Amino acid sequence: MAQILAPSSQWQMRIARNSAPASPMTAKMWSSLVLKQNKKGTAKSSAKFRVFAVKSENGTINRMEDLLNLDLTPYTDSFIAEYIWIGGSGIDLRSKSRTISKPIEHPSELPKWNYDGSSTGQAPGEDSEVILYPQAIFKDPFRGGNNILVMCDTYTPQGEPIPTNKRHRAAEIFSNKKVVDEVPWFGIEQEYTLLQTNVKWPLGWPVGGYPGPQGPYYCAAGADKSFGRDISDAHYKACLYAGVNVSGTNGEVMPGQWEYQVGPSVGIDAGDHIWISRYILERITEQAGVVLSLDPKPIEGDWNGAGCHTNYSTKTMREEGGYEVIKKAILNLSLRHKEHISAYGEGNERRLTGKHETASIDTFSWGVANRGCSIRVGRETEKQGKGYLEDRRPASNMDPYVVTGPTG
Template sequence: MELSLSLGHVTSCSPQAIFKDPFRKGNNILVMCDCYTPAGEPIPTNKRHNAAKIFSNPEVSAEEPWYGIEQEYTLLQKDTNWPLGWPVGGFPGPQGPYYCGIGADKSFGRDIVDSHYKACLYAGINISGINGEVMPGQWEFQVGPSVGISAGDQVWVARYILERITEIAGVVVTFDPKPIPGDWNGAGAHTNYSTKSMRNDGGYEVIKAAIEKLKLRHKEHIAAYGEGNERRLTGKHETADINTFSWGVANRGASVRVGRETEQNGKGYFEDRRPASNMDPYVVTSMIAETTIIWKP
């Protein structure tokens, strides 16, 4: 399939993943494509191409990398670009009661969130949960566990579906990692990750070795983990400082968090808490796999 771009160039779209269309239903489908120049080179925004090469590497495919991505986002009032439920030109009460909150004074936009969840289920996306976040008007959905390149496909299509649903509702969705300055939580895309070796007995030692590799490439990962992340990764509001790598068990203030259950079982997964909400899931998932499996310090 060929498309003409606004600059007059022609690009070829290559279908890669198919989902059921939750808007038109019936036999209609949504197709995730990646795009190439007439010479067959991936266009600059085609991050799937390189990710697919990493995931097809024999070392990576043998490890069957699993991902669970926690996609946060903020709903905004269309005419003011101010968070949904906030008084125009003003602020709500301090953070605290909004996280997983209920009630018209604490939860804003649940109809959108539930519609998105149902639409993703219909589409065949492996969406595994939703919750209200710490900042009012901010929400999260989780995709996974997904294997390899499918994690990126599913997150991108889930984002598309969310944009369509907010359009219908007359609400704006933003993936800005710090939409409101000050004493308010930012928005991230925490990425949970495991390999076959991590999930098997003795996996905790594999996890610790992988985290050490991530530490050594901290700057490279931060550079690829989303735009404006320096406004979010301040060391406050459940984040680590952007310039310092840290990890810990059950530590929400660390760059990488290991769950207590993983420590107790001696195997499992870990959570990279650094990615911003606007990160490219193809870039983040493949880079984690490349660093922890292929890269040799």
């Protein structure tokens, strides 16, 4: 039977709306037909006549399932590489597939490719070619087998990074010897909101209405408190399969909102892993018929926004005496507050209000165990005299290459 990734109630609603015109047969009617065919002797083997099992009266029969799950490895050495890149908005993900005919061990062994930049807002129509440079490889959890996902960045035909290519500059910074020697660790907490497809209203919320006030939903269980767990779990496992350094997940304060954590990741890996994890989440919500939102304040009013808190430490911070290094780093961050805010995501002013576990966008602050500050230091870091800091300002739609690299 096909696995259903969407919450049960919503999936049943989709089937009721969409499947009836295409296939008026019920499960009982189909079973009856199969029995009659078998009695007549027209289906002597499953190879000649196959029917997929259905789960309920509203079930659908998917004859493409076998083709989608074909294992190519016994028949060919070729595999499929899904080239992924960031589009012109700086937050949209694009991808396309190509066949690779020989085994590869490093991204540099993959061919460069091109795409129509005029269709993504990244090049003019009269000179639209943008070149994809493969940079990081992950296993493909959707196709399985030897197939891969490839994180790429983008260049002109002359080899210059295009303006939306933020990875190039971040990679330069992380390859600097001083930076390499400090082994910078990042732990990024990606929050997101799941929306109902047609109304763009959070999953589990009554259409045009509101659930009960915040409080019962954070890390909760139960049909009246947790909405979208199947999507979160499917994403968690798919990321682990792909090789994304995901370290956990939980339901968030606003119903229909979730979080997952990536890290600790070193240097440029932090950005690569966040972008691939976002792509995987987009694909899973696509299959589930749910809309993924990275808007930092998807619902106005007395509801939590969505951030991308970024935890950071260096080798010196993690060693004895590191707390003093952390405090110096916080001072340096305070001197560039406005510059950082401008690079921490679109619409962040709607989220950083000083309420709902945020600091005001206009004021820099820090504190120990204080979630209402710009920078939070954990109790354990204070106690041990070493550890890490948490920058709570980045929005859920921030570019991790920018936050960890040029302005990080």
